[in-house]
Amino acid sequence: MFKSKPVRWLQKVIVILIIRPILNVLVGINIKNQHRVPKDGPMIVVANHNSHMDTAVLMALFPLNVLYKVRPIAASDYWLKNRAIGWFATHIVNIIPIDRRRKEKQNDPLSPIADALTNGDIVIMFPEGSRGEPEQMSEFKSGVAHLSRRCPDVPVVPVFLRGMGKTLPRGTSLFLPFFCDVIFGQAFTWNGSKQAFMNRIKTQFDLLAQ
Amino acid sequence: MTTLPLHSLPLFLENRLRHRVWWMHPILLFILLQPIRPFAYITIGYLCFLALKDYLSMIPTHRMDRGSVLIAYFTIPLLIYWAATDRYGLYVIWIPLVVFLGICLSLYIRKKRFFFKDTIRPLVWGMIPFLFGLGHLVLIMVTPREVAPPLSQNGNVLYLVVLVQFAIFVSLARDLFLRPFKGPPMFTWTSALGIGLITAVFSAIIVPLFIVLPLSYALVIGASVGTAVFTAQGFVQMLQESVRIPIHWRTVQGHGGILLQIAGYTLSAPIYFHLIRLAFL
Numbered sequence: 307m308f309k310s311k312p313v314r315w316l317q318k319v320i321v322i323l324i325i326r327p328i329l330n331v332l333v334g335i336n337i338k339n340q341h342r343v344p345k346d347g348p349m350i351v352v353a354n355h356n357s358h359m360d361t362a363v364l365m366a367l368f369p370l371n372v373l374y375k376v377r378p379i380a381a382s383d384y385w386l387k388n389r390a391i392g393w394f395a396t397h398i399v400n401i402i403p404i405d406r407r408r409k410e411k412q413n414d415p416l417s418p419i420a421d422a423l424t425n426g427d428i429v430i431m432f433p434e435g436s437r438g439e440p441e442q443m444s445e446f447k448s449g450v451a452h453l454s455r456r457c458p459d460v461p462v463v464p465v466f467l468r469g470m471g472k473t474l475p476r477g478t479s480l481f482l483p484f485f486c487d488v489i490f491g492q493a494f495t496w497n498g499s500k501q502a503f504m505n506r507i508k509t510q511f512d513l514l515a516q
Numbered sequence: 517m518t519t520l521p522l523h524s525l526p527l528f529l530e531n532r533l534r535h536r537v538w539w540m541h542p543i544l545l546f547i548l549l550q551p552i553r554p555f556a557y558i559t560i561g562y563l564c565f566l567a568l569k570d571y572l573s574m575i576p577t578h579r580m581d582r583g584s585v586l587i588a589y590f591t592i593p594l595l596i597y598w599a600a601t602d603r604y605g606l607y608v609i610w611i612p613l614v615v616f617l618g619i620c621l622s623l624y625i626r627k628k629r630f631f632f633k634d635t636i637r638p639l640v641w642g643m644i645p646f647l648f649g650l651g652h653l654v655l656i657m658v659t660p661r662e663v664a665p666p667l668s669q670n671g672n673v674l675y676l677v678v679l680v681q682f683a684i685f686v687s688l689a690r691d692l693f694l695r696p697f698k699g700p701p702m703f704t705w706t707s708a709l710g711i712g713l714i715t716a717v718f719s720a721i722i723v724p725l726f727i728v729l730p731l732s733y734a735l736v737i738g739a740s741v742g743t744a745v746f747t748a749q750g751f752v753q754m755l756q757e758s759v760r761i762p763i764h765w766r767t768v769q770g771h772g773g774i775l776l777q778i779a780g781y782t783l784s785a786p787i788y789f790h791l792i793r794l795a796f797l
Contacts, residue, residue: 334569440579469573480582483565483589485573 313397314374320398321373325366332483333473335363342463342490343367347375347428349493350462352450352507354443355432356471361399363470363488364430374400377422378430381406402429416453423457433507440471443511451503454496464491464507466514489514541681541777548673553657554600560653561596565589566774567646567782574759575638580631584619588639588647595647599654607655611643645751645782646775652785656792675726676788679738680780683715683745703750708743715742733795737788744783752779 329335337343344351353360361378368376382403385395395401402422404415422429431453433446454462469486491510497503547559572585591614598607615636623632656672690707719738723729729737752775 334566472573472577475579478579478582480586482582482585483569485570 317373317398317400318370321366321370325362329363329366333359334483334485336485336487337367337490338487339490340367342493343369344372344428344461344463344493345369346372347426348423348457348460349428350423350450350453350457350460351428351430351465352433352462353430353465353467354511355434355437356440356442356467357437357474357476359470359474359486360432360437360467361430363467363486364465365399367488368428372428375427376400376430377402377427379404379419379432383407406435416449416456419453420456423453423460429453437471437476440475441468442471443515446504446507448500448504450507451500454503455500458496461493461495462507463493464510464514465489466491466511468515541677545674545677548653548657548677549670556657557596557600557654560650561592563774563778564592564596564647564650567650567778568592568642570775571642571646571755574756575642576759577638578631578634580628581635581639583622583626584635584639587614587618587622588643591643592647595651596654599651600658602655602658604655607651611640611648615640615643645748649782649786650778652789653781656785656789671726672792675723676741676781676784678722678726679715679719679741679788680745680784682718683711683742683784684749684780686711686714686742687746687749703746703753708746711746712739712743715739715745729795733791737791740787740791741784744787745780748779748781748783749776751783752776 351364353364361380365373365376365378377400380395380399380401380403382405385401386392386403396403402418404418405413419429419431431450433448433450434444435447436444438444450462454460466489467486468489469484472482472484473486474481491514494506494510497506544559544563548556550556568588572588577585591611595607595610598604598610619636619639620632623629623635653673653676656676687707690710716735716738719741720731720734723731723734755775
């Protein structure tokens with residue numbers, strides 16, 4: 307996605323002056339396997355989802371020079387309902403909006419994501435679909451498998467997040483500092499079968515959670 | 517839905533992790549002794565915040581507790597302010613006041629009366645050692661300014677820090693040399709007595725370097741600080757075991773593990789503060 311220089315600069319400033327200080331001084335992020343943080347795209351980062359903090363934390367972990375390539379997938383019905391939030395989401399957070407309630411079958415929700423991967427972007431996916439209950443992991447949906455099948459050479463990096471559900475859970479706007487863990491797993495690619503792929507993701511997350 | 521599993525770590529790694537953050541102590545010492553006092557008070561306040569956060573991160577909390585947790589966090593700057601301005605009366609009643617007035621009122625007004633006992637109990641267990649106990653470091657730095665010799669303000673802090681570090685060292689030496697690779701330390705009456713006695717003797721030897729204190733007081737302070745450090749480590753271990761987290765799991769990266777690093781001060785600081793007052797005033 308093309309982004310003007312001022313917007314890229316603003317994105318960096320927000321990460322350096324707001325997100326990173328909050329995460330380092332107030333929250334306290336414990337990163338494990340930091341050497342596995344993707345340095346460049348294309349890449350699919352798959353994480354469990356409990357909080358809006360998840361996206362902020364993942365974005366703050368990437369090197370600043372690839373920040374403009376980091377593109378979280380987010381629900382358009384939630385993020386684009388307000389113009390100001392919509393501008394912030396699309397320009398600063400750099401989301402790829404996905405319509406969760408699409409009625410027309412012919413609109414392929416994966417095509418903008420596949421295009422982003424073709425452009426060399428780092429896509430952040432939350433296969434649970436929604437934030438769910440704090441510190442609970444829901445069943446993963448198979449969208450990530452379909453995406454990986456479409457882009458079989460793009461590595462998938464699993465990231466397990468713990469504690470964000472306590473810091474800023476769904477249904478509250480009161481942010482409270484608690485320690486959080488971010489654990490990066492081993493990257494892997496499409497292995498030819500949707501079921502095997504989903505099983506692999508599930509196994510990786512079980513291992514990272516231990 | 518699957519509940520996320522808790523941490524697990526091979527026990528033999530725990531002693532190694534315990535030593536990875538040794539550099540934190542010299543830094544803390546430097547901050548406590550540097551001449552710009554407000555900077556030292558803010559640092560102690562931040563340590564209290566980290567310790568309370570570590571504690572609250574470990575224990576299960578309800579969604580309804582969030583307001584109470586926020587109040588607990590906001591207690592820290594005021595508590596440190598009372599300590600820094602040497603208002604011990606306000607310092608002592610501040611946590612009961614916050615807990616039984618602020619938090620109760622908050623729960624009552626929000627009609628969350630049902631959560632009263634579940635909220636108060638864990639919060640008090642966290643606020644007493646990690647805010648009230650640790651905050652005594654500030655009180656030690658501001659008193660007793662009228663009776664102690666010129667060196668006393670730094671000497672007081674330095675004496676306590678050296679005693680606490682020595683007690684931790686004795687405890688670590690016991691773990692490393694007597695029980696290597698056997699997991700977390702054992703807490704026995706013999707160990708408590710041994711660490712208390714050794715610290716008392718050490719205290720009597722080093723006391724002339726720091727403050728003017730009768731030998732008997734130095735022995736009592738040494739024994740009390742040694743036992744307090746030992747007990748505080750036991751407290752943190754009990755706490756972590758009760759939520760099934762190995763004692764030395766979290767290191768200072770991301771701040772986790774702060775409880776273990778400062779546990780020694782949580783009980784020894786108030787004891788030391790009162791014994792020193794008893795000796796001088």
